[in-house]
Amino acid sequence: MSPWTRGGPAAGAGVLVSLLIAGHGLLPNWRGLGNVVDSALPWFGLAVPLLVLAALARRSWAALAGALAVTVTWAAAFGPAFLRDPVTGPRDLRVVHQNVDYFNPGLPRTAAALRDTGADVLVVAELRDDPVLRDGTVDPGFARLIDPVLPYRFPDNPGVAVWSRYPFHGRPQPVPGVVRSRHAVLRTPWGDVSLYAVHITSFRPEPSVIARRNAEMAALARAVAADPAPRVIVAGDLNTAATDRxxxxxxxTVTPVAEKAGTGLQLTWPAALPLVRLDHVLTRGFTAVGSRVLPPTGGDHRAILADLRLTPPASPSP
Incomplete structure (x- = not known):
């Protein structure tokens, strides 16, 4: 049998994987199937070593061609994430976010690590409420570590807590259609910044859960698109992969910071061995200076850090 006729199934599998990587957005989103495929997309590259092994076992050039097709398609889709030129220059704002996990047994350690990041804005998801007070305030032990360095924080904790170096203008309001969310305006030395702190419904491969997650993402997108503010930050656990439609x-309407100033895929969940980026910082009116995922300090997500510079450069108010 010719080397080009051996390994036909492996070659076909390579072509199929390549088509899914390149055209996943065309896959019908029946019962959330499209969302699931989108989320797993970076890991389709694991088909390459499997196809190479099949090619060697079958001594098949066809199977090897299938592996090459996946390699080229994957590199075109995800290679630029590893090849970005570094952005230089000072930052105006540092935004840090982490889902700290309701059941995090090492919450003080997590709080200390977040405090030491030098954040100007800290967005925290799944911070448990004080079981004694039960009035919406954040865990007092966590707050005692953060309050001295970031003196302003949201007055309640609807599944997402926020600390800031700068005061809020008015009382933070929920984002319509997003249960665990707050929108506030920060009064910075460079002018007002519209901040959306969000924790979107968890993603699970169940049609009803995916539909609820998608509805919240659509509501968030509408709110941000309708916001006339020239400077906008969206930060939080979106429970949505970077490749998810x-x-x-x-x-x-807002640009993912990791896509502009990050290195690599910047995966955040699960913390021990990240497989997907569920946590995001997106902006409008800023230049992304840096973006990175921080080492695990407790909880089931890793923290993300984004350094931002105002666009165009602005001088502090007198």
Missing amino acids: ALSPLAA
């Missing part, structure tokens, strides 16, 4: 409407 549900992120596209939001990313059309």
Whole structure:
């Protein structure tokens, strides 16, 4: 049998994987299947070593061609994430976010690590409420570590808590259609910044859960698109992979910082061995100076850090 006729199934599998990587957005989102495929997309590259092994076992050039097709398609889709030129220059704002996990047994350690990041804005998801007070305030032990360095914080904790170096203008309000969310305006030395702190419904491969997650993402995208503010920050656990089509409407009006100034895929969950980026910082009116995922300090997500510079450069108010 010719080397080009051996290994036909392996070659076909390579072509199929390549088509899914390149055209996953065309896959019908029946019962959330498209969202699931989108989220797993970076890991389709694991088909390459499997196809190479099949090619060697079958001594098949066809199977090897299938592996090459996946390699080229994957590199075109994800290679630029590893090849970005570094952005230089000072930052104006540092934004840090982490889902700290309701059941985090090492919460003080996590709080200390977040405090030491030098954040100007800290967004925290799944920070448990004080079981004694039960009035919406954040865990007092966590707050005692953060309050001295970031003196302003949201007055309640609807599944997402926020600390800031700068005061809020008015009382933070929920984002319509997003249960665990707050929108506030920060009064910075460079002018007002519209901040959306969010914790979107968890993503699970169940049609009803995916539909609820998608509805919240659509509501967030509408709110941000309708916001006339020239400077906007969206930060939080979106429970949406960077490759998920549900992120596209939001990313059309605010830019993911990791896509501009990050290195690599910047995966955040699960913390021990990250497989997907569920946590995001997206902006409008800023230049992304840096973006990185921080080492695990407790909880089931890793923290993300984004350094931002105002665009165009602005001088502090007198």
